[in-house]
Amino acid sequence: MRTALLQSSGRPGSVAENLKVLDEAAGRAAAAGAGLLAAPEMFLTGYAIGDDIARLAEPADGASARAVAEIAAHHGVAVAYGYPERDGEAVYNSARLVSADGRSLANYRKTHLFGCFERDHFTPGEQAVVQAELNGLTVGLMICYDVEFPENTRAHALAGTDLLVVPTAQMHPYQFVPESMIPVRAFESQMYVAYVNRVGREGEFEFVGLSTLAGPDGVARARAGRGADQLVFADADPAFLAASREANPYLKDRRPGLYEPLVRPS
Numbered sequence: 390m391r392t393a394l395l396q397s398s399g400r401p402g403s404v405a406e407n408l409k410v411l412d413e414a415a416g417r418a419a420a421a422g423a424g425l426l427a428a429p430e431m432f433l434t435g436y437a438i439g440d441d442i443a444r445l446a447e448p449a450d451g452a453s454a455r456a457v458a459e460i461a462a463h464h465g466v467a468v469a470y471g472y473p474e475r476d477g478e479a480v481y482n483s484a485r486l487v488s489a490d491g492r493s494l495a496n497y498r499k500t501h502l503f504g505c506f507e508r509d510h511f512t513p514g515e516q517a518v519v520q521a522e523l524n525g526l527t528v529g530l531m532i533c534y535d536v537e538f539p540e541n542t543r544a545h546a547l548a549g550t551d552l553l554v555v556p557t558a559q560m561h562p563y564q565f566v567p568e569s570m571i572p573v574r575a576f577e578s579q580m581y582v583a584y585v586n587r588v589g590r591e592g593e594f595e596f597v598g599l600s601t602l603a604g605p606d607g608v609a610r611a612r613a614g615r616g617a618d619q620l621v622f623a624d625a626d627p628a629f630l631a632a633s634r635e636a637n638p639y640l641k642d643r644r645p646g647l648y649e650p651l652v653r654p655s
Contacts, residue, residue, distance in 0.1 A: 390524045390625050392552070393418035393466075394585040394611065395428045396600040397618040401435025401591055404445060404453055408433070411470065412460045414620055419464040421622055424489070424524045427585045429600075430471040430533050430558040431482065433457075437592030442510045446475035449485060449496045462491035467523055471532060471556035474498065479512040484530045484556045486521055494521035497530035501538060517541060518548045525627055526551040533557035536574060536584070537566060540652060546578035546640060552625045555584045560594045564615075567599035576607035579634045581625040588618060605633040 395414045399407035418426040434445040461468045467489045474483035481498040498514025520529045529550035575582040587596035600613040602623040610623035
């Protein structure tokens with residue numbers, strides 16, 4: 390499945406403008422034969438928008454969700470994107486996957502909140518593994534900081550995730566995550582990882598770009614630059630993934646009984 394990574398911060402604070410950016414990118418992705426377009430963390434609203442996060446937060450099936458479904462169906466491409474989700478009084482940092490015909494396939498709430506900014510504005514999610522079937526692949530969702538915990542990625546591997554889509558808002562000086570950690574995560578858990586970042590300065594943050602799709606061999610199939618909006622493409626190949634899993638013994642050679650003390654709450 391050809392996958393398009395939309396590296397962009399859009400226009401923080403304007404859902405309408407960000408939907409336009411997503412619509413244009415979906416058209417380009419579909420024209421290039423992509424089956425999936427992935428956008429960054431909090432793409433619909435912007436990330437560093439303070440109290441506007443709560444004001445702009447919507448239910449998972451809200452007006453913006455319906456607008457994204459229309460974009461996906463119009464262009465015939467599945468879309469994964471980040472947004473602030475409201476559920477009663479709680480606001481979650483969420484990611485949603487919509488099929489190419491506009492159906493909602495999955496909704497994920499970020500489980501590991503990074504820093505005071507996120508802990509001040511969001512409630513953490515409680516479901517580690519969220520998946521959906523898309524074009525012959527099992528697609529999993531995470532958000533940014535979540536993928537930096539190896540247990541999280543391994544949980545997806547054990548649940549059968551083939552392509553892990555990670556909308557992110559990775560900032561300076563943590564560029565080593567897309568440069569080094571993401572290929573390692575893909576290799577050690579034998580999956581494709583699509584890590585799609587914001588870019589440029591936004592409020593107090595400088596987002597580093599470097600959106601990456603890494604394969605199960607630890608090789609980056611696509612990598613965007615640091616300084617500009619980009620749409621980059623790479624393929625997630627089920628046949629290559631199956632061959633890699635057969636050759637790589639990590640998952641078969643694990644001894645979980647030895648690790649149990651390491652995953653107990655401290």
